[in-house]
Amino acid sequence: MTTVxxxxxxxxxxxxxxxxxxxxxxxxxxxxxxxxxAGWDDAVLVWNAMAxxxxxxxxxxxxxxxxxxxxxxxxxxxxxxxxxxxxxxxAGTAVAEGGLTLDxxxxxxxxxDPDARLAHVGPGCLLSDVDRATQQHGLATVLGFxxxxxxxxxxxxxxxxxxxxxxGWAVDNLDEVEIVTADGGIRTANGVQNAELFWxxxxxxxxxxxxxxxxxxxxxxxxxxxxxxILWDADRAGEILAGYRELTGTAPRELTxxxxxxxxxxxxxxxxxxxxxxxxxxxxxxxxxxxDADLAxxxxxxxPIADLITEKPYVEQQSMMDGTEPKGEHYxxxxxxxxxxPDGFLAAFRAGALKVPTVCSESVIFHIGGAAxxxxxxxxxxxxxxxxxxxxxxxxxxxxxAPDTHRAWVRESWARIRPFSTxxxxxxxxxxxxxxxxxxxxxxxxxxxxxxxxxxxDPHNLFRVNRNIAPAG
Ligand SMILES: Cc1cc2nc3c(=O)[nH]c(=O)nc-3n(C[C@H](O)[C@H](O)[C@H](O)COP(=O)(O)OP(=O)(O)OC[C@H]3O[C@@H](n4cnc5c(N)ncnc54)[C@H](O)[C@@H]3O)c2cc1C
Numbered sequence: 429m430t431t432v433x434x435x436x437x438x439x440x441x442x443x444x445x446x447x448x449x450x451x452x453x454x455x456x457x458x459x460x461x462x463x464x465x466a467g468w469d470d471a472v473l474v475w476n477a478m479a480x481x482x483x484x485x486x487x488x489x490x491x492x493x494x495x496x497x498x499x500x501x502x503x504x505x506x507x508x509x510x511x512x513x514x515x516x517x518x519a520g521t522a523v524a525e526g527g528l529t530l531d532x533x534x535x536x537x538x539x540x541d542p543d544a545r546l547a548h549v550g551p552g553c554l555l556s557d558v559d560r561a562t563q564q565h566g567l568a569t570v571l572g573f574x575x576x577x578x579x580x581x582x583x584x585x586x587x588x589x590x591x592x593x594x595x596g597w598a599v600d601n602l603d604e605v606e607i608v609t610a611d612g613g614i615r616t617a618n619g620v621q622n623a624e625l626f627w628x629x630x631x632x633x634x635x636x637x638x639x640x641x642x643x644x645x646x647x648x649x650x651x652x653x654x655x656x657x658i659l660w661d662a663d664r665a666g667e668i669l670a671g672y673r674e675l676t677g678t679a680p681r682e683l684t685x686x687x688x689x690x691x692x693x694x695x696x697x698x699x700x701x702x703x704x705x706x707x708x709x710x711x712x713x714x715x716x717x718x719x720d721a722d723l724a725x726x727x728x729x730x731x732p733i734a735d736l737i738t739e740k741p742y743v744e745q746q747s748m749m750d751g752t753e754p755k756g757e758h759y760x761x762x763x764x765x766x767x768x769x770p771d772g773f774l775a776a777f778r779a780g781a782l783k784v785p786t787v788c789s790e791s792v793i794f795h796i797g798g799a800a801x802x803x804x805x806x807x808x809x810x811x812x813x814x815x816x817x818x819x820x821x822x823x824x825x826x827x828x829x830a831p832d833t834h835r836a837w838v839r840e841s842w843a844r845i846r847p848f849s850t851x852x853x854x855x856x857x858x859x860x861x862x863x864x865x866x867x868x869x870x871x872x873x874x875x876x877x878x879x880x881x882x883x884x885x886d887p888h889n890l891f892r893v894n895r896n897i898a899p900a901g
Pocket of ligand 1: 475510511512513514515516517518520521522523532551571572573574577578579580581582583584585586587588589633634635637638639640753856857893894895
């Protein structure tokens, strides 16, 4: 191996001589990759092609000891370091430009203890890995709507999905983690051990170390649920949105419903005459008894273009939207938290949604109100405990197309709905362009406490390729 020039943490370049690289290889049981090595392209691939970056070196650890060795190496040699879980972060923070990326794909094991109702989850797992393993026992924890997303990034930022109304944020179901901190120590954090660190990890992102194991509490769910999509003509958007507000105002926590407005893609489940026309849809998941009765108000809206709500396995529901946001396109999102859906918001949302410039983009409202609202705002760093909905505009377009029209649509639509925001936004949906003030907004009054924990565990900001929280002082 020749000398590798690699980005330094404080700027500039660091030369890693062959001796130093041999030393790294000798300490790592997993792989150390350079651009010509097999597996490099997958190791550096991120979901949002607009945020693609190229590191100089990738380490693929297979154990916490490997992670500790790589973290120590990056610290001692002053290297720019990033950590990649599922690679889905829209800001592309999984990969350090010119630096060292820890790709956790080699640590993808899940073990379920059905008696204790716990799942021990490797940091390279995708949501589908966990859902498949836990559902074998009729159990599940709170994870997101697209099964190809990484468990690590989703959980560390908070994590919401179909089960959030029943069981809170994903982090509300986190029992314990194993973490390698900036000093290279392998620690356990839970409600008792390193409790302040555990508080920060429950929403504070990848700022405090590298998680090498997550332990989640599980709940009885499925394995069959009632769920799917129901679609209407967007000319009826006013009426459907009002129906959605009424439904979500009274729905039991077993029922989660989201609204999606978009141009209908040429998908086989949408009747051909509707392809290319504006539609409004509800995506629903009912994980309890009485689904038909609870979904009656949805069906009472009448005259759908297609009604695809049916009884199905929970794992199928968890992956049914995967095709809607494929890897490798360009993406640009803006989101906000909401307390409710006043008329002014619904009118602004509809006006923005109807101006969407492409068939790939969409406007969404997720209902999250329920269990998470019942905890104190400082119960975990995730905060936003007053929020009942997350809404946003998701611009998507093929690589190679000029971004201006798409970004302008998102920004203009976002400006319309911003007056209705709680002031909070979801950190896991932030873009690379979003500044520290927006990250601070995502945490509200928990932000300063996060900065103090950062100062305790990572005073030199080794973990900075993320939605960064600078150490206090
Ligand atoms: C198509 C799509 C759908 C989504 N749907 C949902 C949803 O339904 N609900 C929801 O809550 N969110 C959702 N998200 C947002 C998602 O939570 C974030 O994109 C999240 O960052 C993805 O995690 P990842 O592991 O794939 O990300 P990566 O890009 O791999 O990592 C993101 C960041 O997480 C940190 N990180 C990753 N692994 C570790 C580790 N082992 N230790 C320490 N830090 C680590 C690092 O700081 C890294 O920069 C969605 C995103 C996409 C693209």
